[in-house]
Amino acid sequence: MASEEELFANIEALLAEEPQLPPPAERARLREAAGITQARLAQALKSTTQTVKNWENGRSEPKPPRLEAYKRLLEGWAAKYPAHASPVPAPAPSPAAEPQPVPKTFSAPSAPAPQEAAPPPALAAAPAAPAAPERPVRPAGTSRRPAAKKAAAPALDPRFPHGPLAVLDGDGSAYGVDGIVLDCPATTIPELVEWTLRESGLGAAKLNRHGKDSDPLIALTATAAVKLGLPERLEGHEERRSLRLPEDHPVVKQVTKAKWQLTQRGFGPWARIYRKAQGSQRQCVQLAVLSWDALDERSWPGVAEMEPADIARVLGVYAQRVITPRGSTAVSGLELMTALRPPTKAVQDPETGNWVSGYNPGSLGTEPMDPAPPEATTEHPVVVGSGWKGGFLNEEAYQWARSVELLSDEECLLPYAIGLDLNTAFLAASARLVVGLSGPDHFNTPKFNPKIPGSWLVDLSHIELDPRLPSPFTPDGTRPTGPAWYQTHTVAYAQELGHDVHPIEAYLRRETGAYLDPWHDRLKTAYVDTLADLGVTKDLDDQQFLAAMERHKQTDPALAAVLAAIKATVKGGVGKLRERPQGRKYKDGDRWPALERPTWRPDIRAAVISKARVNMHRKLNNMAKMTGLYPLAVLSDCVVYPSPGASPLDFLPYAASGKPQPGGFRLGPTPGLAKLEGVQEMAWAVDLMEKGLNPARHIKGGDAVLDEGE
Structure with missing residues (x-):
């Protein structure tokens, strides 16, 4: 008893x-x-x-x-x-x-699987409110998603039934895509890695048949980080993105003791924990510590302050449309290039008949490639070691404002200054862009060929252009003063304008290809689809487009953050092609880590920017011919025009039919088309120009400061 x-x-x-x-x-x-x-x-x-x-x-x-x-x-x-x-x-x-509990996708090989509770019996129909049944036990790694909802979700790779990533909260809830929530029992980082790989069902399929599957991403909230033994914040005097846990930190010791490894980046805001692959099965987990500023506010506006489920939605949409994040948006942009153009593929050895790893045509290969001296940076070993004094490519985006002396009285009397911004101008420039795939070869007095990518030493200083337009040959819009190095697109544009070009010297590449085409296509689709989800579709007329763009960020802040991240991925990915050395201990002439990547290609970066700047000048030139209007200023992909009205519709060129005239700036949601950046009074713009400031830098916000490097 x-x-x-x-x-x-x-x-x-x-x-x-x-x-x-x-x-x-x-x-x-x-x-x-x-x-x-x-x-x-x-x-x-x-x-x-x-x-x-x-x-x-x-x-x-x-x-x-x-x-x-x-x-x-x-x-x-x-x-x-x-x-x-x-x-x-x-x-x-x-x-x-x-x-219903969803069976676990993986079972841990080293320990017996935990006993799963049987699903509760179906409730009998009754006219009265049914009594609350016992809540079923959810084993680690099982879904709280109703089985009936699963059919409505997008088709997922059966190996990764729970999507590419999850956001882990301090109570053990791992929020995934499509509203899924998993129970994660891990209390240490090694346990979290094991759970992610063996039980979570997270990951993503490769983007190219010759590539690799994307490793699962776990984003840790502040409470989850503390629960797993990490500090809530990383403290230090260095730039935050370079902060790491010290090697003697208990969590780093736990990882090492469990025979896991960290990359050379160590345990920072973005940490990769891995073991050597077992056959074709990768063993790697990406962690993002949210309270360590893993999601930069400039690229992911407002995301760090969202609820875990909303963060999972933002990252999940980005992962499905772009790539599972592996670091900053710049890192992800570069990783996307490699994922879509893998450096190797399986080839059959003609002698043995065995399948081996071989070069994948159209890719950049597996070995890093030194640039030609004029394509390098001043601290690069090929420059410092050779004592190169021949000058460098200066293919950068526009930073130009017209001289106040060149403003007419009629322009100054117009009431408004209007800024237009080209949608993802670098992305538009990467479409069908032929770049070099092999190393540079040196040539003396070559005949110019616009189809060969490379760097040309040529004198363009004799070319006379309208001073009310920026020069297409220099980033600051000034006329060249003598021979200088230019990328192929810049020289080809000089020919397009009707001028003879006679290169003195060149570094050219024999093997070429449209390396960035799949990168362009995927990011363009992601950008257009996300804008469409925010109500900005291709079928809108210009008035409707302007109205939709004015309210699109309020339509869905989560998707607006995805859109911002896509744009940052484009710019950051192009910038990463010429990543400079970091750290106070660096000395000129030393190699830095980025140089060991096949994707350290300053010549490809120069090609994208050169084409984007030429595209901008072509539109400026056509606008002057069609409307008689000249820009006040240009900053990268933003241009400011004087306007008789407060809308772009008051000065953009339209045919009698009402359709936009081709060749100039056109409004629309696709890369290369324009959207409204800002409207200010003309007197405001003239005042900035008189102070030597660039109105295009401030047209969006209206306020101007004097410490922006003008």
Whole structure:
């Protein structure tokens, strides 16, 4: 016989258990019967609308202290609105509609799999509100997503049923794509890595058949980081992106003891933890520590402050449309190039018949390549070691403002200055861009060929152009003063304008290809699709387009952040092609880590920027011919024009039919077309120009400062 004390102890244990809730469908019925919206309920419980949706569709469960408050509210509603009182009785949940534990995709090889609880029996239909059933136990790595919802989700690789990534919170909830929530039992970083690889079902398929699958990404919230033994913030005096955990930190020791490795970057905001691959199976997990500024505010605006489920949505959409993040957007942009153009593929050895790794045509290969001296930077070993004094390529984006003396009275009397911004101008320039795939060869007095990518020493200083336009040959828009090095597109544009060119010297590449084409295509699709999701579609007329662009960021802040990240991926990826050395200890002439990448290609960066600048000048020139208007200033992909009205429609060229004239600036949502950047008074722009400042830098915000390197 059990003693009275033992019985009371058992009762106390039952009372201490989590309150039981009615099934998800009943929660939604009770709220709707009370006439309360999901948003209002979320506000009352200090939560988010998405969280309430998850509770009502079975994707997640509330946790204390919201659990007790939510249960009390549902009990009150159940007393007021019993199921039999509804005009249409709520249908009894069917087995297909009930949240069912999803079997784990992987089982740990070194330990027996934990025993899974059997799914609860289906509830019988009843006219009254059903009693709250016992909540099923969710084993580690199982989904809270209802089985019935799974069919509506996008098709996923069966090897990675839970998508490419998850955001881990301090309570062990790992929020994935499409609202999925996994239970993660890990309490240390090594346990988290094992869980991710063996049980989570996270990862993404390769983007090219010769490439590699994307490693799973786990983003850690501040509470998750602390729970796993990491500091909430990284402190130090160096630039934050270079901060790392010291090698003697307990977490680094845990990783090493568990026979995992860190890359040379160490354990920083973006940490890669890996072991050597077992056959074709990779063993690598990417971590992003959110409270260590892994998501730069400039590239991911507002994302770090979002709820974990919303962060997972932003990163998930980016991963599905671009690539699973592996670092900054610049790093991801560069990684995307390699993922779409893998350096190697399987080839058959003609002698042995065995399959071996061989060069993948159209790629940059596996070996780093030294640039020609004029394509390098001043600190590069090929320059310092050779004593090169022959000058360098200066293919950079425009930073130009017209001289105030060249403004006419008619222009100064116009009421407005309007800024136009070209959508992802560098991306547009990368389309069908032929670049060198082999090393540079040196030539003396070559005949110019616009189809051969390379660097040309040529004198363009004799070319006379309208001073109201920037020179197409220099970033600051001034006329060249003598021979200088130019990328092929710049020299070809001089020919296009009707001038003879006679190169003195050149570094050219014999093997060529449109290396960036798949990169362009994927990012263009991601950009256009994300804009369309925000209500900016291709079928809008110009007036509708301007209105849609004005409100698109408020339509869905999460998707607006994805759009910003896509744009940052383009610019950052191009910039990474010529990454400079970092750190105070660096000495000119030493090699730096970026030089060991096949994707350290300053000549490809120069080709993209040269083509983008030439494209901009071509439009400026055509605008002058069609409208008689000349720009006030240009900054990279932004141009400012004087205007008789406060809208671009007041000065852009249109045919009698109402269609935009080809050749000039056109409004639209695709790369290379324009959108409104800002509107200011003309007097404001003239005042800046008189101070030597660039109105294009400030047209968006209106305020100008004197310390921007003007």
